[in-house]
Amino acid sequence: MPNTDARRTRRDFLQKTGAALGGLALSGTALPASARGARRRPRAMSSHAKPLGVALVGLGNYATNQLAPALLETEQCRLTGIVTGTPSKIDRWRSEYDIPEKNVYNYETFDQIADNPDIHVVYVVLPNSMHAEYAIRAAEAGKHVITEKPMATSVRDCERMIEACEKAGVKLSVGYRLHFEPHHQEIMRLGREQVYGRVTVIEASFSFTSRNTEAWRFSKEMAGGGALLDVGVYAIQGARYTIGEEPVRVRATGYNTRPDVFTEIYETILWDMEFPGGAVSTHSTSYSANVNRLYMMAPRGWARIEPAFMYNSVAGRTNEGPMDFPEVTQQALQMDDFARCIAADETSRVSGEEGLRDMKVIEAIYRSIDRGGRWVEV
């Protein structure tokens, strides 16, 4: 855990910037009227209410090493439940996070979470293809939902998740932690407010060298694709939130230099996007390279974040000099903001609609690859 001074620095930063940043959300929409009056609507939290209880579903790497520790730093949320298919994980989690036995579920007993008043938010941290099922079951249990990125593995599943949450009157959010990171918030401001003029070019890429060929990430069925859904989605996000527009068309090519290893997914994908205001963006993602950057170019200046998409050590500069921002615990800020949205009955800036928009781009990228790299409409 960070020390108190570090926490205070983060809180000070947030207090100063919070109002402005709220206004920078992408074109998020409020929950439709159909959500009102739906069954099992959890009660809004007042500013002095107890923190919301969060249950993590799937106790893998991200839940264990990032989300659970971040929940020790949140002010509006706390870890009250776990859902796991691996009984050997339970004792350690229960003792480390003081979780009562009645708040421990597996994938068969999951729906009983509906009767648990300690759990307000279900956070789905499962392999990508399982996000839709557990998000929908959580909504049907009357719980607010956060699902990890990518939101799902198809546009249709994203739509089903949004519909289920609307019907249940619960809020839906995607774990896009970088919307809460100050360098990224700054590049959103520079781009959308056209501080250096209208953005002309974005270059954003995220690749890492993966040696774990046994993992679900290499299964098309479980991952929905390869590096594009896993980390390429950050590059799509970066372009979209810096320009503040939705891409209208994309062209893409997929490569595989090791067909013995990458039997179901592309090893590398390169793609370009065109935006309605005239900006263009170019990207790559791969499981056989190491790149991690978001560059913004405009007529009177530029901004670069590199490394861009990490949990920490994010660094950036503009043509005016280094960006000077404190390091934050992105996931803690993300979850506290979701709790605030629940209390205020606001749509999260990282809503289900935001995840859906990325999935539409991802499907267009695969369509373009299938058509030999031709431009296709998003």
Ligand code: NDP
């Ligand atoms: P892991 O493989 O480490 O963990 C996934 C967990 O899901 C497993 O440990 C297991 O937990 C559970 N699970 C249930 N069924 C299966 C199955 N059939 N195969 C494999 N696991 C299963 O993955 P990660 O934690 O790295 O990723 C989980 C999700 O989080 C992904 O969607 C990923 O994209 C996202 N993620 C997001 C990040 C971010 O920065 N926002 C960073 C990393 C990941 P149990 O044993 O408890 O049942």
